Amino acid sequence: xxxxxxxxxxxxxxxxxxxxxxxxxxxxxxxxxxxxxxxxxxxxxxxxxxxxxxxxxxxxxxxxxxxxxxxxxxxxxxxxxxxxxxxxxxxxxxxxxxxxxxxxxxxxxxxxxxxxxxxxxxxxxxxxxxxxxxxxxxxxxxxxxxxxxxxxxxxxxxxxxxxxxxxxxxxxxxxxxxxxxxxxxxxxxxxxxxxxxxxxxxxxxxxxxxxxxxxxxxxxxxxxxxxxxxxxxxxxxxxxxxxxxxxxxx
Amino acid sequence: xxxxxxxxxxxxxxxxxxxxxxxxxxxxxxxxxxxxxxxxxxxxxxxxxxxxxxxxxxxxxxxxxxxxxxxxxxxxxxxxxxxxxxxxxxxxxxxxxxxxxxxxxxxxxxxxxxxxxxxxxxxxxxxxxxxxxxxxxxxxxxxxxxxxxxxxxxxxxxxxxxxxxxxxxxxxxxxxxxxxxxxxxxxxxxxxxxxxxxxxxxxxxxxxxxxxxxxxxxxxxxxxxxxxxxxxxxxxxxxxxxxxxxxxxxxxxxxxxxxxxxxxxxxxxxxxxxxxxxxxxxxxxxxxxxxxxxxxxxxxxxxxxxxxxxxxxxxxxxxxxxxxxxxxxxxxxxxxxxxxxxxxxxxxx
Numbered sequence: 001x002x003x004x005x006x007x008x009x010x011x012x013x014x015x016x017x018x019x020x021x022x023x024x025x026x027x028x029x030x031x032x033x034x035x036x037x038x039x040x041x042x043x044x045x046x047x048x049x050x051x052x053x054x055x056x057x058x059x060x061x062x063x064x065x066x067x068x069x070x071x072x073x074x075x076x077x078x079x080x081x082x083x084x085x086x087x088x089x090x091x092x093x094x095x096x097x098x099x100x101x102x103x104x105x106x107x108x109x110x111x112x113x114x115x116x117x118x119x120x121x122x123x124x125x126x127x128x129x130x131x132x133x134x135x136x137x138x139x140x141x142x143x144x145x146x147x148x149x150x151x152x153x154x155x156x157x158x159x160x161x162x163x164x165x166x167x168x169x170x171x172x173x174x175x176x177x178x179x180x181x182x183x184x185x186x187x188x189x190x191x192x193x194x195x196x197x198x199x200x201x202x203x204x205x206x207x208x209x210x211x212x213x214x215x216x217x218x219x220x221x222x223x224x225x226x227x228x229x230x231x232x233x234x235x236x237x238x239x240x241x242x243x244x245x246x247x248x249x250x
Numbered sequence: 251x252x253x254x255x256x257x258x259x260x261x262x263x264x265x266x267x268x269x270x271x272x273x274x275x276x277x278x279x280x281x282x283x284x285x286x287x288x289x290x291x292x293x294x295x296x297x298x299x300x301x302x303x304x305x306x307x308x309x310x311x312x313x314x315x316x317x318x319x320x321x322x323x324x325x326x327x328x329x330x331x332x333x334x335x336x337x338x339x340x341x342x343x344x345x346x347x348x349x350x351x352x353x354x355x356x357x358x359x360x361x362x363x364x365x366x367x368x369x370x371x372x373x374x375x376x377x378x379x380x381x382x383x384x385x386x387x388x389x390x391x392x393x394x395x396x397x398x399x400x401x402x403x404x405x406x407x408x409x410x411x412x413x414x415x416x417x418x419x420x421x422x423x424x425x426x427x428x429x430x431x432x433x434x435x436x437x438x439x440x441x442x443x444x445x446x447x448x449x450x451x452x453x454x455x456x457x458x459x460x461x462x463x464x465x466x467x468x469x470x471x472x473x474x475x476x477x478x479x480x481x482x483x484x485x486x487x488x489x490x491x492x493x494x495x496x497x498x499x500x501x502x503x504x505x506x507x508x509x510x511x512x513x514x515x516x517x518x519x520x521x522x523x524x525x526x527x528x529x530x531x532x533x534x535x536x537x538x539x540x541x542x543x544x545x546x547x548x549x550x551x552x553x554x555x556x557x558x559x560x561x562x563x564x565x566x567x568x569x570x571x572x573x574x575x576x577x578x579x580x581x582x583x584x585x586x587x588x589x590x591x592x593x594x595x596x597x598x599x
Contacts, residue, residue, distance in 0.1 A: 066575065087579040094577020105572045109266050119576040121255055164576065 011078035013172050013204045014040040014063060019072035021058050021227075032058040034227035035072070042171075043202040045195070045238070047215035050224030057176075059224065060208045064097060064174050065089045077171040094123050098165025102177035104157040106149040106164075112136060113145035116163045123168060135167040136160070139193060155186035162193060166203065173197070175207045179214055185245075191217045192241035217241055253585065260589040274558050281551030285544035292537030299529040303522060305447065307384035309492050313341070313485040313502060316516040332516040334479035335463065337509060338376075341487060344505050347498035350488035352379040353463060355481060357471055360435075361415060361459065363426040368414045371458040372428060374466025382488045385455065390422040390442030397441075398462040403469065405438035409446040410456040428459070430470050495521055563587060 021033040032055045040046055050056040061067035062074060065081055066089075074081045077096050084092070098119075099105075106115050116132040125131070136142050139159040149157055158178060165173050175194065179187035195217060197203040207218055215221050216239040223231040264271045315332045338353035354375040361368045377395050380386050393404050405426055412421050421440045429435025438461065447455045463482070467473065473481040489498045499519050506517055563570075570583055578586075 064575075087581070090574060090577050090579045093575060099575050105568075105575070107569055107572060110262075118573070122573075122577040122579070122582060168577075 010042060011075065012039045012041050013044075013077055014038060014206070015073075015075040016063075017073045019059075019062060019069040019074060021055075021062065021067070022070045031227055033062070033069070036224075036227070036229055037072075038222070038229065038232075040172075040204065040206065042204055043198070045198045045205045045207070045217070045219045047207045047209060047218035047221045048224060049208075049210060049212070049215050049221060050230075051210070053226075054224040055227040056208055056224045058227075060174065060176055063172075063206060064099060065093050090122075094119055095168060096171045098162075098168065098170040098173045100158070100161050100165050100173065100175040100178045102180035104149070104154070104161045104181070106157055106160060108150075109148055111146045111148055112141060112152070112160045112163075115149075115160055116167050119164060119168045125168075132163075132167055135163040138166070138197075139163045153186075154182050155189055158182065158186075158190050159193065162190070162197075166197060166201075172204045172206060175205065177209055178207065179209070179211070187214065188241045188244050192245060195238075195241055213239075253589070256582070256585040256589045259586055270558060270562075274555050277551035277554035281544075281548035284547045285541065288540035288544040289537065292533065292540045295536055296530065296533035299533055300526060303525050303529055305384065306522065307382055307486070307488060308522075309489040309495065310382070310522045311487040311489060311495070311498060311502065312520045313337075313487060313506070314518050314520065315483070316514075316518055331473070331475050331481050332510060333482050333485060334475045334477070335467075335482055336479050337506060338482060338485045340505050340509055341485065341502055345498060345501040347489050347491070347494040347501060348487055349490040350378050350382040352376050352382040352486040352488075353482040353484070354379065354486065355463065355466060355473060355483045356458070357430050359428050359430045359459075359470070361411065361426055361428055362435075363415045363421075363424060364419070366415045368411060370408070370411050372430065372466070372470065373458050373460050374463040374470070375460055376463055379460065379486070382486050385447060386445055387442040388445040389420065390440070392442055393460070393462050398464050401464045401468050402462060403436060403438045403465060404441045404462065406442040406444060406460040407440055408444050408456040408458045408460075410454065411459055412443045426459075428461070428470065433471065436469050495523065559587065 016036055016038040018035045018037055019033055020031070020035055023030040023032055034055075036055075036059060048056050048059065058067070062069050063076075065076065065084075068084075069082055072082070076092065079092065079096070081089070081092065093099075107118070113129070113132050113136060116135050117128050120128040120131060133142065133145065136145055139162050141156060141159050141163065144152060144156060144160075147156075149160075152160065162173075162178075165175075173194070178194070179190055182190060191214065194205055194207070198205050205218075207214070209215050216235065218235060219238050220232070220234050222229055222233075313333065333353075335353060338351050341348060342351040352375055354373050356371050356373040358369065359372040361370055376398060377393060380392050386392075387406060388409070390406070392406055393402065396402075397404050405428065407415070407421055407426070415421065415426065416424065421443060424440050425437050426440055427435050427437050444456065444460075461470070463480075467480045475481045487498070487502065489495050499521065502519060503515070507515065510516055570578075573583060573586075
């Protein structure tokens with residue numbers, strides 16, 4: 001699978017073995033995942049691609065602990081997920097995962113700083129305001145902390161969402177089409193932000209996209225087809241969003 | 251996430267939806283205030299009725315004759331002519347719990363005075379009547395022991411009678427001709443006018459005149475019992491203390507049974523408590539009725555809140571999804587949705 005050297009002492013962030021997922025729609029059984037095995041090490045930047053119906057949303061939901069697999073095992077950061085209760089899953093999502101969605105999914109009418117604070121609130125953490133402000137600063141929005149989602153541009157909203165994802169210092173940031181609702185330039189800015197987090201903080205990022213342009217930013221690209229992994233390749237020279245941006249500026 | 255945080259979120263959500271919060275609260279406000287106000291109206295009615303009955307005098311017992319039976323034909327309650335003036339005197343002397351006794355007998359009469367005439371009830375009684383029945387004269391005086399002993403032709407007018415016969419004039423010292431139906435009348439001197447008391451549910455007490463009991467028997471209607479003594483229709487008995495009411499009833503019953511030498515009681519003793527209980531039952535039913543109406547409006551208000559909450563859950567499934575994605579547990583979400591209507595309800599109250 002992965003050709004990165006795996007350190008035996010540090011468990012992989014994601015270890016999926018023969019995961020299957022079957023949905024029952026009326027009388028019909030839909031096999032969304034037919035036995036996927038996958039390992040992602042700390043500090044990786046993985047893009048998952050595939051046409052619609054390939055099972056990438058299902059895989060995403062499984063990795064994100066939003067859904068339980070029908071079969072197989074899934075360890076997130078050394079913790080076995082399958083068989084956990086709803087509330088235990090919620091705690092795992094809170095501590096180990098940060099989500100970035102296509103439609104930003106910020107809460108309406110709440111200022112940016114409190115959006116970012118929300119996961120800390122549910123975690124019962126201390127120094128919430130300071131940590132939230134630090135996260136907002138790291139996405140370059142410290143001066144927008146009092147703004148509500150309606151007062152922010154799409155790119156800014158997505159950066160607030162990224163700040164919310166990274167504020168708990170999760171093991172994994174899971175981005176589901178994070179640039180799907182943004183224009184090209186803003187998309188590059190978001191990708192630059194994610195790459196920077198991956199580079200400077202060794203944050204593990206899993207990105208789901210169907211845009212090859214976006215997938216090129218990842219260090220590793222996984223293709224899904226009909227519920228199975230059809231290819232798993234390392235990218236020699238990931239596209240650097242920062243260079244793209246400075247090139248576009250000049 | 252603790253309760254405080256949840257409350258904070260709830261307050262902010264309320265502030266964001268001011269109109270909805272207001273309407274929600276309005277449902278609660280109307281419901282609760284309806285319950286409170288209708289219950290207090292019920293209580294008020296109960297208090298008013300109790301007060302009226304208390305106005306008859308305190309710790310009263312009413313001794314009335316029983317029914318008659320002649321050749322198998324039974325008369326109604328009070329139709330027997332069994333109570334006598336001597337019975338009243340015996341009760342006053344032999345029953346220690348009794349603090350005052352006022353026997354009375356009444357009939358209907360035509361009153362003529364000052365060029366006016368008026369049909370009213372004439373009540374013959376004793377000088378203790380005002381104290382026992384808590385019914386006092388407004389001007390002039392009630393008649394005295396001397397008037398009774400002397401069988402004087404003096405009369406005390408009820409306020410309605412005084413108004414109808416004399417209008418604005420002061421009737422004290424004037425003459426009134428009193429004639430019971432079918433009997434020759436005689437002329438009475440007015441010595442006093444009673445205060446206005448209003449109806450008590452037992453007829454209008456202001457529409458009657460009072461004459462000495464002895465005068466009634468000798469000059470108006472010589473009603474006698476089967477044993478030949480002067481008959482009375484009711485003996486009003488005042489008992490010294492509410493705690494000894496039951497003892498007084500026993501003792502009076504004993505005295506009368508002994509005097510009448512009967513196996514079956516030819517009298518009944520009603521206490522004010524009986525009236526009070528009946529009245530309390532009636533007003534109690536009223537209160538329950540009003541409470542039920544108010545309760546329904548409260549339930550309607552509650553359903554209104556439920557409805558709004560349902561809508562707000564439905565329209566916020568997305569928000570719930572987001573909160574769960576960042577790690578909210580079931581409890582957090584519930585707390586969140588719980589504390590909001592709680593706040594509305596608290597403020598409404």
